[in-house]
Amino acid sequence: MLEVDFSARIRAVRSTYADIAAVTDLPRLDREIAELEQQAAAPDLWDDPAAAQKVTSGLSHRQARAKRLRAVEQRIDDLEVLVELAQEMDDEDSATEAAEELAAIEAVVQDLEVQTMLSGEYDERAAVVTIRSGAGGDDATDFAEMLLRMYLRWAEQHDYSTKVLDTSYAEGAGIKSATFEIDAPYAFGTLSVEAGTHRLARISPFGSADKRQTSFAGVEVIPLLEEATEVDIPENDIRVDVFRSSGPGGQSVNTTDSAVRITHIPTGIVISMQNEKSQIQNRAAAMRLLQTRLLLLQKEQEAAKKKELAGSITASWGDQIRSYFLYGQQLVKDLRTGHESSQPDAVFDGDLDGFIAAGIRWRSLSKGD
Structure with missing residues (x-):
């Protein structure tokens, strides 16, 4: 019988993802997307090119963030199904695929976790x-x-x-x-x-x-x-x-x-x-x-x-x-x-x-x- 036990790592990555989603506040992000979509649909949007660029850029960035977060959640769900399938079918190929996918998800979640540390005034910008x-x-x-x-x-x-x-x-x-x-x-x-x-x-x-x-x-x-x-x-x-x-x-x-x-x-x-x-x-x-x-x-x-x-001048990074x-x-x-x-x-x-x-x-x- 094939031994495939990724449960601890999957729980850890799901927990970290939940923290990231909470910090990001997906419901608020969805509301911002809806508001920007309404502005982007205005017939006179491009009468002011600078303002239009700001709206479309802000919409694109927020949509990309929301899509990436939801895609990670779906990948974790799919991974659990794949692990279960590998165990039931005693399938070594599926187990290998699950191990590779878990490592990839962990890397993406780590990247998202680091992004939550970006809270500077201009950090969101291009x-x-x-x-x-x-x-x-x-x-x-x-x-x-x-x-x-x-x-x-x-x-x-x-x-x-x-x-x-x-x-x-x-x-x-x-x-x-x-x-x-x-x-x-x-x-x-x-x-x-x-x-x-x-x-x-x-x-x-x-x-x-x-x-x-x-x-x-x-x-x-x-x-x-x-x-x-x-x-x-x-x-x-x-x-x-x-x-x-x-x-x-x-x-x-x-x-x-x-x-x-x-x-x-x-x-x-x-x-x-x-x-x-x-x-x-x-x-x-x-x-x-x-x-x-x-x-x-x-x-x-x-x-x-x-x-x-x-009176608190500090040295820069160098x-x-x-x-x-x-x-x-x-x-x-x-x-x-x-x-x-x-x-x-x-x-x-x-x-x-x-x-x-x-x-x-x-x-x-x-x-x-």
Whole structure:
């Protein structure tokens, strides 16, 4: 008789799921979906494109969350039936299938559990990620491109919508910088733990001496705000430059000056946008991103002032958050959480969930949540 006893693990995963569903408050989520569906059905919805985008995006995100939660509950129910069938039929194949499905459900529930720790003001929003190469010459620009691919592959594996907004290619290998958007529920809260300096150590493919090369790249993550109307930007405070979009090695890929670069003179913040086809669209997108950055900067300054007045200035996480070793030991290690992987190829191919989950848990504990 085949022995299949997953009862303790199934009870544990069902209990954790129940806690997640309670925290998420599915009835409230359903009410919000119903309200947004009613707004989305209004015949004059697109008379105000910005407001329409906010409604449709909010509806899409909430529907995805509700669907994912209910799908997990159904999978747990189906798993119990499969386990019972395996026992009754003495079917080893069904038992193996049940074991694999249970492991998959446990991973999904763990991911959902981590998501309940995201309660920041902007955590629910889509994310705008910027990667910039640092010290290290061609190795650094190549590393920046590796990180860009890593995050886009991670998003692809989760079926998240992505849009590359701007890319500045290096003269040699890789990229100087890239900015892209990930539109998914809690994208900002999830990816915000990736912000900081990433370090790569490897035998350089660009040198002839077979020496170890250390290079750096910075990752910035900000929330995408549909409307940053709290920030007024006088025309005299910005400089707008137009240029042609370019491809790798500086090769022109656009015969018109449709790309836009906006410089905010008081702060020195520079926003480039070349994803859209027209100069007007790129300028509008760049202004929205500039407003977002200025709004966040304003809030950071206010928070810093409050801490100063309270006399409780604390150290930040520190810039360097993760090291990637591609020689000898073959290791990726997060310096904050201690989480590591001995499969850097898999990490660069988008296997980031373990690092992200560890980062969110670490942050939650650091804040005393």
